[in-house]
Amino acid sequence: MKGNYRADIDGLRAIAVLSVLFFHFDHQYLPGGYLGVDIFFVISGYLITNIVYSELKKGNFSYSNFYTRRVKRILPAFFFMLFLTLIVGYFVFLPYEYYKLSISALSTLFFSSNIQYAFRTNDYFAADSSEWPLLHTWSLAVEEQYYFILPVLLIFLLKFFPKRVLICFTLIAFFSFFLGTFWAYSNELNKLAYYSLPTRAGELLSGSILAVYLYEHKNKYLSSNFLASTSLLIILLFLIFLDSSTRFPGLVVLPVCIAVCVLIASKNTSINNFLGSNFLVKVGLISYSLYLMHWPVLAFFRYILSTEGYALPLMVQFLAIGIILVLSLISYYYVEKPFRIIKTGFLKSLLCFLIVPSLLIMILGYFIISTHGYPKRLSSHNFNANKAFTHLDKSICPSLISLGCEAVSPLSIKGEVLLFGNSHAEHYFTFISSLASDNGLATKLIASGGCEPDTDSVKCNPIKQYLLDKYDSADYIFIAYRWDALISKVSAFEALSKIVADIDTAKNKIIFLAQPPRWSIKLNRLVNCYRLHFNCLAVVEVQKDYPEYNEFIKAFAKERNMSYFDPFLRVNDYLKTQSENGNPYYFDDNHLSIYGNEMLFEANKNIKLEDL
Numbered sequence: 001m002k003g004n005y006r007a008d009i010d011g012l013r014a015i016a017v018l019s020v021l022f023f024h025f026d027h028q029y030l031p032g033g034y035l036g037v038d039i040f041f042v043i044s045g046y047l048i049t050n051i052v053y054s055e056l057k058k059g060n061f062s063y064s065n066f067y068t069r070r071v072k073r074i075l076p077a078f079f080f081m082l083f084l085t086l087i088v089g090y091f092v093f094l095p096y097e098y099y100k101l102s103i104s105a106l107s108t109l110f111f112s113s114n115i116q117y118a119f120r121t122n123d124y125f126a127a128d129s130s131e132w133p134l135l136h137t138w139s140l141a142v143e144e145q146y147y148f149i150l151p152v153l154l155i156f157l158l159k160f161f162p163k164r165v166l167i168c169f170t171l172i173a174f175f176s177f178f179l180g181t182f183w184a185y186s187n188e189l190n191k192l193a194y195y196s197l198p199t200r201a202g203e204l205l206s207g208s209i210l211a212v213y214l215y216e217h218k219n220k221y222l223s224s225n226f227l228a229s230t231s232l233l234i235i236l237l238f239l240i241f242l243d244s245s246t247r248f249p250g251l252v253v254l255p256v257c258i259a260v261c262v263l264i265a266s267k268n269t270s271i272n273n274f275l276g277s278n279f280l281v282k283v284g285l286i287s288y289s290l291y292l293m294h295w296p297v298l299a300f301f302r303y304i305l306s307t308e309g310y311a312l313p314l315m316v317q318f319l320a321i322g323i324i325l326v327l328s329l330i331s332y333y334y335v336e337k338p339f340r341i342i343k344t345g346f347l348k349s350l351l352c353f354l355i356v357p358s359l360l361i362m363i364l365g366y367f368i369i370s371t372h373g374y375p376k377r378l379s380s381h382n383f384n385a386n387k388a389f390t391h392l393d394k395s396i397c398p399s400l401i402s403l404g405c406e407a408v409s410p411l412s413i414k415g416e417v418l419l420f421g422n423s424h425a426e427h428y429f430t431f432i433s434s435l436a437s438d439n440g441l442a443t444k445l446i447a448s449g450g451c452e453p454d455t456d457s458v459k460c461n462p463i464k465q466y467l468l469d470k471y472d473s474a475d476y477i478f479i480a481y482r483w484d485a486l487i488s489k490v491s492a493f494e495a496l497s498k499i500v501a502d503i504d505t506a507k508n509k510i511i512f513l514a515q516p517p518r519w520s521i522k523l524n525r526l527v528n529c530y531r532l533h534f535n536c537l538a539v540v541e542v543q544k545d546y547p548e549y550n551e552f553i554k555a556f557a558k559e560r561n562m563s564y565f566d567p568f569l570r571v572n573d574y575l576k577t578q579s580e581n582g583n584p585y586y587f588d589d590n591h592l593s594i595y596g597n598e599m600l601f602e603a604n605k606n607i608k609l610e611d612l
Helices: 007-025 033-058 063-092 095-109 113-118 137-160 165-184 190-195 197-216 225-241 251-264 270-275 278-285 287-305 314-341 346-370 429-438 461-473 490-501 523-531 548-559 594-604
Strands: 402-406 415-421 441-447 476-480 509-513 563-565
Touching: 007 033, 007 251, 007 270, 007 278, 007 287, 007 314, 033 063, 033 137, 033 197, 033 225, 033 251, 063 095, 063 137, 063 287, 063 314, 063 346, 095 113, 095 137, 095 346, 113 137, 113 190, 137 165, 137 197, 165 190, 165 197, 165 251, 190 197, 197 251, 225 251, 225 270, 251 270, 278 287, 287 314, 287 523, 402 461, 415 429, 415 461, 429 441, 429 594, 441 461, 461 490, 509 548, 548 563
Parallel strands: 415 441, 415 476, 476 509, 509 563
Antiparallel strands: 402 441
């Protein structure tokens, strides 16, 4: 195997990982640096196919040997990174983010994190995505999925189309490139396009096609300095001139894939000598560990500092470089390299490197999820994390969709209150249920985050239907949404008008709740930044459109002879963000915390609902 070693391919790996690192530190450093992942895909396709195809042709291919090598090559360093990320997350993350981190960790165990991230709210280049420590595992999931399919596909083709392997691979590759282009230009499928194997297979197959071609042509390499130089120039130009606004992936990446293939197919050129230089080879050797470690470090720093946009302060970037380098070297020399050469059979490798660590992650993940991010770890004698870092008490309403979730009722129940809406209904639940209880009324929550009045989905439709089925039993119906996000949406208010028109107001009193002040920064994150003793220089100010959005909904209610209630009008200092003890009144930049609910109740506890 040592005789087949190509130092220049490690140099190509270095180009790939350095491109990704530059891009992830700051998009402006190398706007098209995300193409480094595509370079990795071509290299991986070539190397894996080179092994599998040659063994199949020689008749000595073994699934157990193949996957034993893959397990030892990939999983030890991967699980090392995963455990480190969960440990750091324990100290750094607030409960909800720690809860989401554990979900991401579990998805990586089934090589499906790319699918999980494809269905998250924002895309790969969005600012909040930069704070997800395991986002980079999407590419590992794509590669692993390819490793499962490739041997089966090659066996099938060699049995039924032994002379048409290259043609079949080429057809599949072009289908993938065209599919990627079509999905990238679709508003519904563009996020799925970025993360999915069908749209990325063309890049991996580019390397596979080269491997098959070189094997069948007895490793007839190119030796043209012109071709090699042109190929490297193409890669550099794409790294510089593509950016995050480019519709991606698809045919746009094909020139890069061809250029990488030309470099791999070249030998004894000045470019090969350059790629085989000492520095690039050393970087290439640790490229896998570098890739694994760099993103969680950057994500944690971005999360702690809540930086505007993507870039970190320059001094933090230098600190991050040092941490990434140290962790990568530890991972390479003490985890990745030793386990790669250890002598173990298939079953033992599977047990030690996959099953046991996966079970440990599952147990840990279940604990984090079942405790909703284990907020107790952040509490102190005068600070309750369950009240500070959540907008809804999950011990009362544990489901993501609240269909009649009930608060603690008064001893003597005179009637019922329904609280309807999205997350802005959820964040008023403690306040409204306390107010209702003082008036002898029970409270039910009918809400779910992200469900606007005009949102038709499997998640949101049951909420509207539940209200229409149950409103007869209620004396009061409170409606709360994030009004500033709905003002410009005609369809949302048309849907809301239809909902309230379907309710018999002779039996029920409908009350629209005002939206709280909206802030320039997520206040819970600022509290967390101070907790971690970082230099937090954020400017906290109320957004300029407050209270205009409340005036809009107040007029909307008045037009329909319905009530409007702004609980902040009875708060002495309504722009105060925390109590005298430092307990935050806000969960983020626009949702109240439980402490904020208690503050509102204290200011409004003498109100009678019939007077609203």
